[in-house]
Every structure is written in structure tokens, then in C-alpha cells.
Amino acid sequence: MTTNKKNFNMVEIVLAIGAIAVGMVSIMALFPVGLSANRDAIAENYSADSAEELLHYLAVQAKRSGQWSSYMGPAAGTLDTSKPGADESSLTFSQVGDSSIYTSGDRSFYQIIQKAAGGAVADFTGIYRVWYTGLTISGTNIDTGIAACLHVEASWPAELPYGNRQKSEFLLEIFNPN
Numbered sequence: 001m002t003t004n005k006k007n008f009n010m011v012e013i014v015l016a017i018g019a020i021a022v023g024m025v026s027i028m029a030l031f032p033v034g035l036s037a038n039r040d041a042i043a044e045n046y047s048a049d050s051a052e053e054l055l056h057y058l059a060v061q062a063k064r065s066g067q068w069s070s071y072m073g074p075a076a077g078t079l080d081t082s083k084p085g086a087d088e089s090s091l092t093f094s095q096v097g098d099s100s101i102y103t104s105g106d107r108s109f110y111q112i113i114q115k116a117a118g119g120a121v122a123d124f125t126g127i128y129r130v131w132y133t134g135l136t137i138s139g140t141n142i143d144t145g146i147a148a149c150l151h152v153e154a155s156w157p158a159e160l161p162y163g164n165r166q167k168s169e170f171l172l173e174i175f176n177p178n
Helices: 010-065 086-090
Strands: 101-103 109-115 122-133 135-137 140-142 147-156 166-175
Touching (some): 010 101, 010 109, 010 147, 010 166, 135 147
Antiparallel strands (some): 101 109, 109 122, 122 147, 135 140, 147 166
16 A cells, blocks of 8 residues: 655745745834824823813813913904914913913913823823813803803924824813813
């Protein structure tokens, strides 16, 4: 009884290794895309969380002082929207207490720096342009002494020029600052 044993030849082995290599390289090419998408998703979460933190900080401060303008910039109609963020290069920020919030001198811009607990490197740094407007409810304009709409435009990462940053806008309606 003879057994006819077929072995793999060298060409078949090279082709099999080549097919595996192409598959592995294709899978490895997806890692940077996944990491980039993950980084962007984390930054969007940080921006939303920090914008909410800033909006509520401003709401509390406005209610304590009774004045919207003490903690935020002018109404949107007076902002130079043709060049948003154009005047950021001259801004200097000072820390508010021991928080992650930093404010500019005119309080129209804030910077928020998020770090891991005990970390020295910032996970997220964003610039926030802040202003308020009056409210309109059911077609009725509400006096800004009674209610206001706080607006925040978040742009990140702060290290990039304004035009290259990702941006989102958030708002919060607050009532009766007095």
C-alpha cells in the first residue's frame, strides 16, 4: 500500500504568507483612524462637559452679582462675528480660584484646561467666547433684567489657530438674576 503524500511547495507557502501580510497591513492601517476618531470623540466630550461647567459657573456668578455683564461679554449683536477669535492672540488668562477655568481681562473669553488627576499634561485645552442675549418666549421679549440666554462658543484645541479648531456652540437660559 502506497501513500501519495502531497506537501506544500515553496511557492504556495510564499503566497500564503503574502496573503496574511496584506491582511495584517490592512488591519494595522485602521489603527490610526480608530485612534484619531477616539481622540476626537474624547475632545468633543471634554468640550461639552467644560462648556456646561462654564455656563453654570457664569449663571451662579450672574445670580450672585445680579449683573450679566460682570461675568460675560456684550450681546451677540456687538461682537465682531466677521473675525471670530481674531483678537485671541492678545489675550492673557488668569486662573479663577483653584478651578480649571481661566478668564481674560474683559471676561468675554475663558480658557478651560482639563488635566487628569495629578497630571502635569493637559488632556484638553479649549477657548470659550461668552456672551448673553435677551430671551423671547412665545413671541414676547423678556427684559434682560429678568432673564437672559448665556451663549458659549467652544473652540479646541487652543494650541491651533482659530480657523483650524473644532467649534461648538452651547447656551443656557437663566432667570431672575436678583
